[in-house]
Amino acid sequence: MSVSEVPASLRSWMSAVSEIARAVNAAEPLEAVLTRVARHACRLIGFEFCTVMLADAQRTHLRPAGWCGLSPDYVALVTDGDALLIDPPGPQLDTPAARAFREGRTIAVADVRSARRYGLLRQLAPAQGYRALLAVPLRAPDDLAGVIVAYSVAARQFAGPELELAELLAGQAALALETARLRTAQQEVIGELSRANTALRRGRAVLEWAEQQHHRLMQLVLDEVGLAGLVTALAETLGASVTVEDADGRVLASAPEQGYRPPPDAAARRRGPARAALAAQESATDRRYEVATVPVVPAGGPVLPGAPGVAAAQVAWAAPVVLGGELVARLWVTAPPAAPEPVQLRVVERFALVVALELLQQRHLVDVHGRLSGDLLADLLRPGGPTHPQVLLDRAAALGQDLSRPHLVAVLALDGPVPPSVRLPELVRAAAEPGPRPLAGPYDGLQVVLLPVEPDPGGALRRILTQVEHAIGAAATPTLVAGPVARAVPDYATAFRVARGALALRRASRAGGVVDVRELGLSALLLETGTPEALRRFARGRLRPVAAYEAQRGGDLLATLRTWLSTGCSTAATAAALVVHPNTVSYRLGRIEQLIGRSLRDIGVRLELQLALTIRDIVRSDTGPGARTGR
Known part of the structure; x- marks a missing residue:
């Protein structure tokens, strides 16, 4: 399906997500990115004004960081002094934005004139001329960072889709904030690398090499090569094998295609030196992205770090990929051609930071895809079926x-x-x-x-x-x-x-x-x-005489009945399937008729028995009728 056939609302949302993601990847200033979020909130949901407010360092005030439509006087009003206290001394100074931040949930005010618990609104609302507002918290991975507040000049009730879209845009703002934090950490590592380079014996040549890798890494980010492209580039830079695993050990990307060497297996990581190196890395709090040198212990015996004769191929480098204090992945460098230089370790750390940015963006896009998929299923499976089938087909095609x-x-x-x-x-x-x-x-x-x-x-x-x-x-x-x-x-x-x-x-x-x-x-x-109990009661009632007889005397009556019904009530086909004489099949069917007191020539009787056997199969078997799957 072409882009022109995607519903306008869905195209607008996907376009907004793409625009904000490009701004984040291009390292656009945080204030500009948050202003984009505010502008999209006004355009997509139908608000006249919007602002993104962040908590200050002391977490005592909320202050505007990006906005759309607000007058300079209003921005100054909510910025100066103690305008927006997060924990005001009483309701006379409280606001919906502060409450949304304190309680970590969305706050909707349909009409500020009747919102008596927010005393400060009596001063703020007339200054900008709004009657309704929506305040949504910005959820960073490890804490709340602020709120996004959207204003309407008319009083209005907020419907579920409006609340959900506002929360999705708040997620975009949180993504921008987390990205800015990671970029700051990256710059700190780069600064440290520059200071360390001045002390290296190779001097300017090493520094130039590091700068080349820095510029190459930044270009890869701008080109949006993805995780596979980043891993391939690092493998080429170091002349080694590179692997990114998630927290459960699943491989997300690896390189090169030819001559690839995997990281140590689970058994090797549990051995003394490797286990100690990884445990020390994970417990560190001051430098979460520091590379650990992990000895690869051969099967013949232990190898101690720094011991004479330890080749580069017996060492792997591991860098943790962390988001919001949570270990989400690990970057491995295996089979390097020589022992690592300090500057090379710093390059690996910088790549780990960029991998964190890539995973953060992927996680957010997965969340958006999941929300849209859930909405689509709700409309598709609703009782009575969908009201606009073609619209659902278009939404599904967009996914x-x-x-x-x-x-x-x-x-x-x-x-x-x-x-x-x-x-x-x-x-x-x-x-x-x-x-x-x-x-x-x-x-x-x-x-x-x-x-x-x-x-x-x-x-x-x-x-x-x-x-x-x-x-x-x-x-x-x-x-x-x-x-x-x-x-x-x-x-x-x-x-x-x-x-x-x-x-x-x-x-x-x-x-x-x-x-x-x-x-x-x-x-x-x-x-x-039917209800489960009614279905079981129906099956027991129809099959009880046959099941009781078979339990006492055997005879494979139920298996014969099931096969006979599934073969179109053919005695010959049933005999062939069960590898018995046709007379045996006829005898068993006659015995079933005696036990249930009804004739199998009656199509209604056959239908009831077929239904009863179906229920019995679902309740008792690992697979149901017509099974083509298994455990």
């Missing part, structure tokens, strides 16, 4: 999904607490690779996954369940249901209800595993409308 193609509708539930570090939609999308990326997000208390039916999604479903089980450990039990296939936009809501019904039935009996209900036919109607 890289073609929902006009047939998609399997799957639902995932976890019984038990989920660790805060587990981001399920992101985990599901990553686990589906190398196949098509699914549309995944929360809806109605469940995780919904939409996967194209071509290629067959069975492998992706198995990987998703395996990755979720690995991520949550024993904390919770995941149950995954592969529901019906939706072939048109109105089918998605119905397919979701069927999958949800099968999930409820399975969880009410025994949570965990995979249930496949893709090819139920009329049985899907019962799953869509």
Whole structure:
């Protein structure tokens, strides 16, 4: 789909995100970036004025750092003296901005004239001429940094989409603040590098080399080469192998393609010298990006750091990548051609800082993608189906999904607490690779996954369940249901209800595993409308005489009945499938008729038994009818 076909509101939002990201990457002054955020808030949500306020160093006042539409007199009014106290002595000096910062949540004021708890508004609002406002906190990774306040000249109630978009823009402002902080830290490292270079014996040649790497690194950032480009450039600079791992040890990028040497494996990192080096690096508080030299212990015995005969290939360099005090990744340099020079270690530190910037931007874009995916699923799966199907198709296309193609509708539930570090939609999308990326997000208390039916999604479903089980450990039990296939936009809501019904039935009996209900036919109607207890009661009532007889005397009656129904009620086909004589099949079917007191020639009786067997399969088996997935 071309850009001109994307809905205007979505195009405007995506354009705003791209513009702010480019300004951040180009190291535009913080005040200018925050002014961009304020201008987009006015344009996208329909406010007349907007300002981004930051807490001062003492965290006693909020002061404007970027704004749109505000008069110079008003900016001076809220800047001078004790205008906006974060913790005022009483309500006569309180403001919605201060309260949003104190409580860390969005504050909406529909009409300032009736907002009696904010005494200072009686002075501020007439000075600028606004009647309503919205104050949203700026959430930095480790603390609140300030607030974004948007003003309307008319009194108004704020709807959910307006609040959500304001919070997304606040996230953009927080991204700019965190980026500015990281750039400041980067400049400190560069300054330290310059001071250290003057003491090096090689003097000016070493300094020129370091400056060349600095300029090259800055150009890579401006060119937006991404994480893979940064890693390739560092590998070329050092003549070594470079790897970036996330906090769980998954490789995010590596280079070079030819002659690549991986970092030490988990066993090597647990050995004495390597473990000590990494532990000292992680516990350091004064220089979080300092490179650690990690001895690579050979299988024949220990090698001590600095011992005679230790080759460069037996040493790896590790630099932590930190965001907001949290270790989010690690940069490894392995198989260097010689022992590292101090200036080379500083270059690695600078690359680690830029990797942190890249991961921060990726994390924010993932959050935006997740919010938009969740909104799309809510409109797609709503009861009664979507009201504007083509609009949903356009929104999905903007997210890289073609929902006009047939998609399997799957639902995932976890019984038990989920660790805060587990981001399920992101985990599901990553686990589906190398196949098509699914549309995944929360809806109605469940995780919904939409996967194209071509290629067959069975492998992706198995990987998703395996990755979720690995991520949550024993904390919770995941149950995954592969529901019906939706072939048109109105089918998605119905397919979701069927999958949800099968999930409820399975969880009410025994949570965990995979249930496949893709090819139920009329049985899907019962799953869509029945409660778990009613479904189990129906199945027990129809199958109890046969199950009781089989439990006492054997005879494989239920297996024979299941096969006979699935083969179109063919005695010959059933005999061939079970490798028995056709007379044996006829005898067993006759015994079933005696036990239930009804004739199998009655199509209604056959339908009831088919439904009962379907319910029995979901409750008792690891996979349901027509199973094509497994654990």
